[in-house]
Amino acid sequence: MIHAADVREWRNRDVVDSESHKIGVLEAVYVDTTTDEPALGTVRTGLPTRHRLVFVPLEDAVAGPGYLKVGYVRTLVKQAPSIGVDGELPAEQEEAIFKHYGLPYQPGTAGERQLARR
Structure with a gap:
């Protein structure tokens, strides 16, 4: 797991899948708004x-020298919901990302977003 203090350190590092195949480069990190912990990376x-920027969960990510290994295979990550490199994640698309990876999605009690870009 990437801790909030490490987020800036891992940007622009190679992202590899669970089998060590390169997926791309870490662009940004989205944190869970309730815990302020990293949740997804683009x-x-x-x-x-x-x-384009694809989303991948960071809960099981492992940092290595020059790379970040995520717990998903490259094919699944490349099929994930995406945005343009200058885009922002629309609130209504958050749930689709979680669903793609089979993860539970829980918006805030007042309907606020679960994710915020850091």
Whole structure:
């Protein structure tokens, strides 16, 4: 698990899957708004002229020298909901990301977002 204090340190590192295949590069981290702990990362994938950001959960991530290993296979991550490199995650798309990975989604009691970009 990446701790909040380590988030900036891991940006722009290679992200590899559970089998050590490169997925892309860590672009940003979204934290859980109730705990302020890292929840999802965006991984820059694609060709240099056609990058996109895919979302991947960070709960089982392991940091190594120059990389971050996530607990999901590359195929699943590359099929995850995505945004453009200059985009922001719309609130109504949060649940789809959690559903893609089979994770529970719980918005705030007042309907507020579960995730915030850091």
